[in-house]
Amino acid sequence: MSRTLPERGPAGYRRDMDRGNALGEFLGARRALVSPATVGLPEDGTRRVPGLRREEVALLAGVSTDYYVRLEQGRERHPSQQVLEGLACALRLDEDAAAHLYRIGLPAQLAMAPVTTAVAAPLRQLLDQMHAVPAFVVGPGQDVLAANALAEVLYRAFARFDNLLRMIFLDPHAREFYADWDQAARVAVRNLRASTAVPDQRTEQIVGALTVRSPAFASLWARYEVRPRTQEDKHFHHPDIGEIRLHFEKLTIASAPGQHLSVYTAEPGSAAADGLALLTSLAADRVTNADVGSAG
Missing domain, CATH: 3.30.450.180 (Beta-Lactamase)
Structure with a gap:
């Protein structure tokens, strides 16, 4: 079957699929979806962005704020299994989202997947x-x-x-x-x-x-x-x-x-x-x- 979708859009589209910071992109997006009330934090009315602050995620996950910031920015790329579990809990991820977090958090698993388009x-x-x-x-x-x-x-x-x-x-x-x-x-x-x-x-x-x-x-x-x-x-x-x-x-x-x-x-x-x-x-x-x- 023919494919008419363009093979590539503007260079910027690849940002969230950049394997170097896939983890940081995911954490930042999911942090924005969690309300403070969901995790027992007060709504203080002064938040400039939706969801949790970085320091709040760090506190809930049991890591330092600096370490968490480095994870989101892609400057730390080798979190431990324990850290990923803490983040999954802090961000209230369901089973599927948590499994996704574990996969993108482990660099050894990010090799390009072998695929085939030929139907036998x-x-x-x-x-x-x-x-x-x-x-x-x-x-x-x-x-x-x-x-x-x-x-x-x-x-x-x-x-x-x-x-x-x-x-x-x-x-x-x-x-x-x-x-x-x-x-x-x-x-x-x-x-x-x-x-x-x-x-x-x-x-x-x-x-x-x-x-x-x-x-x-x-x-x-x-x-x-x-x-x-x-x-x-x-x-x-x-x-x-x-x-x-x-x-x-x-x-x-x-x-x-x-x-x-x-x-x-x-x-x-x-x-x-x-x-x-x-x-x-x-x-x-x-x-x-x-x-x-x-x-x-």
Whole structure:
């Protein structure tokens, strides 16, 4: 599939993905999200910035203010496991965000991740044999690398079924397709952020392009919220079948680092199952028409 997102935006976009200060960027962003009241500190009404002050985070984490400042500024790059645990507690990080903190806080784990965008022939055959459910392979930066006919029909109203993030943030149809676009956007960005602890070039390109072209993406990306997406219920408005609610599962492809299989299913006997049956009929008609056209 073609990619039309620019490979690189202005030089400044790479700031928050600079591996030299990924930890400091994350700490600063998450510090701004914690209210003093949340950690039992008084609201004194004189704060110039939202969230906690650096000295307050240092106190809560059990480190000196100078040491914490050096962490945020990137002048200290080797915190201990104990320090990271203290920071996770001070910043009230949930399990996913804390795991992200530990990964970016350990320099030995920041090597560029090996990825592949080639979809193996057996996997393509598997997709083609999945006739009852939409399924597609997603690669680095949320590129859609391959899809079965049912997935193509599910997303048919988008200008291109090529990159899930581009589709959400840059394609006007997204706000009609997703019943709750705001939630879909938040989930997508949190999931992308979770993948950046171990970076890859394509993800950096996508972040750069969307930061420049989508204020909504840039705003969500700056929040540094982290939550990998493994399963969830999705609510769509499809132009042919109307409202449909499907269950999403993300399946890791062990033989292809950086790739996963996305699958949508429906409860048997439900309205969603009826919707999938209709989509299956539409997909079959599409394949038949394509065969007739090629034969002519």
